Amino acid sequence: MQIDQPEVHPSPQSASPEKHLAKLASEQKSRKKWLLVQPTSNTSMMVDSGTVSMPLNLIMVSTLAGELFDVTFIDERIGEKVPRDLSGYDVVAITSRTLNASRAYAIGDAALKQNKTVILGGVHPTMLHEEAREHATSVVYGEIESVWTDLATDVLLGSLKDVYKAETLKPMGTMCRPDFTHALAPKSAKKYSALIPILATKGCPVGCNFCTTPTIYGKSHRSREIELVLDEMRYHQERLGKKNVSFSFMDDNISFKPKFFTELLEEMAKIGVRWNANISMNFLHKPEIAELAGRSGCDLMSIGFESLNPETLKSVHKGSNRLDNYGKVVSNLHKNGVAIQGYFMFGFDNDSEESFQMTYDFIMENQIEFPVFSLVTPFPGTPYFDEMKSRLRHFDWDKYDTYHYMFEPSKMSGEKLLENFVKLQQEVYKGRAIMKRMKGKPLNWVWFVNYMMHRFTKKLKPEMFL
Secondary structure, three states, rough: OOOOOOOOOOOOOOOOHHHHHHHHHHHOOOEEEEEEEOOOOOOOOOOOOOOOOOOOHHHHHHHHHHHHOOOEEEEHOOOOOOOOOOOOEEEEEEOOOHHHHHHHHHHHHHHHHHOOEEEEEEEHHOOOHHHHOOOOOOEEEEEOOOOOHHHHHHHHOOOOOEEEEEEOOOOHOOOOHHHHHHHHOOHHHEEEEEEEEEOOEOOOOOOOOOHHHHHHOOOOEEEOOOHHHHHHHHHHHHOOOOOOOEEEEEEOOOOOOOHHHHHHHHHHEEEEEEEEEEEOOOOOHHHHHHHHHHOOOOOOOOEEEEEOOOOHHHHHHOOOOOOHHHHHHEEEEEEEOOOOEEEEEEEEEOOOOOHHHHHHHHHOOOOOEEEEEEEEOOOOOHHHHHHHHHHHOOOOOOOOOOOOOOOOOOOOOHHHHHHHHHHHHHHOHHHHHHHHOOOOOOOOOHHHHHHHHHHHHHOOEEEEEE
C-alpha cells in the first residue's frame, strides 16, 4: 500500500531571504502602492531654487520598489505636490536631509494620521533615527540597498520593525542599475539639471569630524566594477541618442583609491562622455592625474579647500588638505582645461578677519571659477555636533543649510563673522572680479553661474544668515 506523502514547502527560514521575498511578492493579490517623496526645504537660500539635480538616492528606492510595487514619484523641488488625501497609497516613503527634515516630518505625520505605513530614510533620519522614528512607522538607517530584502518582506507581511540597519553593507557590484523612468515621467522633470547623477564608489575612511559619510555609507571604501559604471554610461548615451552625455559623480571620495580612479578615467576617455565630481586633494597635485582628468572629459572638479588656515584644517581632521599643494592642484587642473568649484568654510574657532582676506587673495590669484562659501554647520550625529552642541545657537533644522550662523567663533564676534562673510561673497562676484577670474576661460555654463551669483550676492545682508 502506498501512502501519499504530504507536499513539503520550504519554510522562510530554509529559503534564501531573496527567494522568500519573491514568493511573497508573487502571492500579492494586487501590488501595494508606494508614494516616494523628495521634500523641498524651507531655507531662505538658493538650495532648492532654479535647476536642481536628480535625486539619485530616491531614484534607487524607486528602482528597487518598482520591481515589486506600484510606484509614484514626487519631487517637491520641481513643483510637484504631495496630495493631502493619501488614500490611494499603502506606503509613503520619504527621504530627508537635515535642512528639509521638518518638511519630511510634516509629510510623515500627515500620512500616519491617515493610517499609512511611513518609511523615513536619508541622512537626517540615519543620524537621528530616534527623532525620526516619532514621525514614521520605520526608519532606514544608511543605504536602503543593504536592507531592502528585509524591509520589502516586512512590508508585504505587514509587520515592520522600528529601524532597519544592515549588519554588513552590500558590495556595490550586487546593486542594480538605477532606473530613471519614474523620476523622468512628469513634465516638470525638465526642471532637473541635464547632468546625470552616477555612483562609482561609496564610503570614506578619512573621518573628517564634521562629515556624515562614514555613518551613512560606512568607513570602508567600496567600489563598483568599472565595467558596470561604463555600462551605465553607455545606457544613458543610448537613451539620449548622443555620446557627449554629462555625468555628475555623487561619490564622496571617488579618488580615494588611485588605481581604481585612474583605470576608470582611462576607460571613460574612450567613450566620449563629459563629467564632474567632488574630489579629495590627496593626489591631485600630480600632473598626470590632472592630464588624465582633462583627457577623460572632466569639465569641473568640486574641491573642498575648506580653509587657508592650517590650524583649522588640523582641527577638523582634514589631513588630505595640504596648503602647500593648493596652488599646484589648481594650476595642474587649469592647464588641462578643468574648471574648479572651490568650497570655503567660515566660522571655525581659528578664523579671524584675516581669514577672509587670505581666501579672497587665493581665489583671485588662482582664478577659481566657481567659489562657494558656507558657514560652519555641525550636523547632528557627527562628532563635531557633539563637541559643539553646548555652543549652538539653535536646533532649527530648517537653518542647517550651511548658510546660517550656528555659533560664535572664539576669535571674532558673530557680527564681524557675518559682515565679512557677506563682503567676501560680494567682492568675489563683482563684475570686475568675475572678469579677472574667468579671463581666458571658455564661454560656457560656468560664466552663467557667475552671472547668477553676481545678481544673488548683491542682495545679501548679514541678517539673512541669522
